[in-house]
Amino acid sequence: MKYQTYKPHTDLSAFIKCYWTLESPKEEKPQKQTIVPDGCMEMIFHYGDLYRxxxxxxKSIIQPRCFVFGQLSQSLEIEPMGTTGIFAVRFxxxxxxxxxxxPIKTMENRAVPLTELFGEKGNEIxxxxxxxxxxxxxIILIETFLNEYLKNTNIINNIVKSVVETIITANGQLSIHEVSERQKINRRKLERSxxxxxGLSPKQLSKTIRLQATLKLLLNKQFTSFTHLAYESEYYDQAHFIKDFKEFxxxxxxxxxGENLKLSALFYKD
Structure with missing residues (x-):
């Protein structure tokens, strides 16, 4: 597998984390891959064969050729159906x-075709x-497309952006009460925003970010035992760690x- 990431133009860097590509030859015996939530939505273009x-x-479905995947609140299993060729935008x-x-909430755990989101413009891009x-x-094509939409939209809610940054900086280890206190915002208002x-609650995003930090330790083998891993990630105890891990x-x-972690190793390792 050949996985590469690319930085967005500065005009879009507040919205886009990176672009990435994935290419891989057809496998004789395709294996399922587990994708875990990372708090980021992605726009996917399959210029290679499709994925199941x-x-x-x-039960299974064939993914659309071009789509935006909404927020994941649970793990996702996919399987290549031939030669992989993917270009993606990670927001x-x-x-x-x-x-x-x-509504972003309606996209949760869904691969939404670009035509459903953008009509004929989605098909054209x-x-x-x-x-x-x-x-x-x-990259030039997608940035031109996205910049057109920016001209007619409001800037990201500064409160939401600030809270997201606080959660990420703390590796998801702050309680929602602590987050709302730091941001001086009512908890209910924060959750509605x-x-x-x-498309996720602050608690769900915090759990997701915390899991990502744990996965990096796991995939980089920076732990001596699973008990040590739970301690390093500041879970209350091992039972709490296992419960949250299994939830996602x-x-x-x-x-x-012990699973096939090829994609996870590519996406989540430093």
Whole structure:
């Protein structure tokens, strides 16, 4: 697998975390890959073969060729159906707000086709991205497209942006009471703002960011035991750690560590 990331133009850096590409030849025996929540929505363009997405143990769907995946509140299992060729935009947790044409909460755990979000304009940018020969051209195309939407939208709610930064800086280890106290904002108002702007509650985002920090330790093998991993991530105890971990990945830390982690290792390692 060849995975590369690219920085956005400064005009879009407040909204976009990075662009990334993934290329891989067809596998004789395709393996399922587990994607865990990271608090970021992504716009995906499959210029290679499509991916199968598992709904449960027995049901699956074929992902659209071009789509935006809403916030994940649970793990996602996918499987390549041939040669992988993906160009993607990874937004900051609050970064998709200016481009959303439907309520973000309704996109949770969904691959929403670009045509559903942007109509014929979505189809036009999809075709341009898919036929572009190199990544740099794809970046120019998508930045031109997204900048057009910025002209007619409001700036990201400063309160939401500030709270997201506080949660990320603390690796998700602050309680929502502590966050609301630091930001001097009523907790209910904070939760309402988050639900509409990000599609997750502050508590869900905090858990997600905390899990990401833990995954980096796990994937970089920076722990001596799972008890040590729970301690390093400042969970109350190991039982709390296992409960939160399983909520987002569907597996215990030990089970997850033994899974096929090729994509996780690419996406979440430093």
């Amino acid at each position: 997405q598992y709904i449960d143990k027995t 900051h947790p609050e970064g998709f707000i200016p481009f959303a044409t439907i 999809a075709q341009k991205i898919l036929t572009a020969p190199i990544t740099n051209q794809r 988050f639900a509409s702007a990000i 990945t569907g597996l215990t830390p030990k089970e997850f560590y």
